[in-house]
Amino acid sequence: MLTIFETIEKIAIKIDHAIKTEDLGYSDTENTSGEDQLKLDVKSDYIVEEAFKNVSIVKALVSEEKEGVLALHDEGKYTICYDPLDGSSLADVNLSVGSIFGIYEGELKAENLVASAYVVYGPRIELVTATRDAKPKHYRAQEGLFNFISEISLDEKGKLNAPGGTQQNWSKVHKTFVDGLFAEGYRLRYSGGMVPDLHQILLKGGGIFSYPGTSDKPNGKLRQLFEVIPFAFMYEQAGGQAISNEGVRLMELIPAHPHDTSPCFFGSNYEINKLKEAYGMKV
Template identity: 55%
Template structure:
């Protein structure tokens, strides 16, 4: 896995430099999910594609910005990635990120063996999970390993995604119950910075439910949901779709979506209680 860590670190430094100088203009194209593409989305996607295809161990890769999987004739691992999660908030100068899932023998939840994400913010940071969870910060010259991240049994952060008018009454009850317990609202519109903050602060809940306008959820299983589910479980938390463990969900296409809840064990148990 060391080759993957080095590849993610290398592409992160290149994308961080790209973010400092690039405009946030939309192109005339959309990705497979129908989202308008920023020029910087496409550039970040190309940086990661070239970095990963240079690894002999990579057999195939797909991204949120691609319609199909790119395959090679050799290698053992399949990588799914979101090159620039939260790119729509770049113009507001908020933190954004990249997300990676590493799969063995094909793109299915049961095959994920490692995951990672990068945070592009005041600091450049990388979290990588396989058997253990590793945390790195780039100091401008080299990557420094930090103490591992671990969730407490519960926290005080509530990060609810989706437009409120499209929430179900059940989900409104859930979110209100956390606020009534004194949880703090922390939601930027970027999955990476919001989930990273919960990990750094050691507890809380991130939710992106099924909504009336997105009954199957909005976040993509391969690129976003499964990687963060893997990371949160390694950090001592949980990751479900409301009832079911995310890493047991089937996949019918590379751009499948799912409702998702990530958090500390007590918050996840409360989600189950209300949703069941």
Template identity: 60%
Template structure:
């Protein structure tokens, strides 16, 4: 696991350097979700593939930018699913973006997840790694990631990051979000999954939601690359992650690009979600 984390760190430094160039134009390609790729998406994907291919224990990788998983080392046992540059469309307006990694032992399924990690490329480059019951924060300084602290969620927070197209929300979901705001919660939503969830984690709690809606009944966010890794991190930090009624990490994945509704947060907020969705 140490070698995998080091490969992620090397990838993050290279991706940060790639972000800091002038040309981040669109390519002529589309990813597996039908989105036009930035050159930066493709470059970030190749960087991570290159660094992970050097690790003998990595059997297979799956990327948000690739249609199918890729075998790297037949004798390896770890399967790593990653979103190489989540929120890349925010780069040109200089908002924070990130990379997300789910690390699975044996196969790409939630029950086999053993670690997860994400990197935030913002005013500072920070890395959060969840493994063996701890969530640790690292900061990039002078070309190396240095340990900062462990992350623990409070029982209740004050930040609300509601995703999705509001006119497509179910009435009970909108009523729930409105009730949180009426209770004094603050809106913090950039359109980037990584910075929004990072803020909730670092500020002690709150709720990130991306529900199933009329335009996307199964949600937008991908299970293996985005939903499961953050579910693992939030649970390890003392919070919860559900799809509305059920624990996210108990979901089955039938296809590498399956999506899921998701709600990540501290215990109080997710309990409210479970109650509302349980009644509807």
């Protein structure tokens, strides 16, 4: 596992350099969801693929930017599902973006996730890693080396509210829930980037990030293997919760297809329990 994390560190430095120097325009290709790809998406995907080609314990790669599974090493143990540059459309306005990695052993389902990691590319490069039976670990890059900062723990209750999706497409239940949090004094923190928003909630001690099922995307927008499950693991390891709109732990998801999506809610215990009450779930 250490070899994989060390490889992610090298990837992070290269992607950060690409963000700072490469063309920010669109390529002439689409990803598997039919979305136009930015040149940065393609470049970042290439950087990840090239880096893991030399890591023998990695059996295969599954990218948010490509269809199917890329086999690497028959003797490998792990499959890495990754989003090479989440929120890439924010790069041209100089907002933080990130990379997400889910490390699976065996069949690609949540219970087989053994570790996850994400990188934030902002004013500084930051890395957070999580493994079983340990709190997530926070690192910051300095002169190309990642220095350990601290373990991450969520408080029982936070102050931040990051509601995703277009409001006109929310259900009445969800809108009432979000408005209720603001009435309690919660602060809006939503950049349109999953990685920086979830990172902020983790580092600031708590709150909630929600991306519900909406009228235009009833199954949610965020992809299970690349985005939802890796962060669900992070939040549970930090002492929080991560659930679907039906109250199911996201760490129980079994994707039928590599690019399946799910409504998702990540937060500290107070906010998730309040969400369950609003949605009529068992607390």
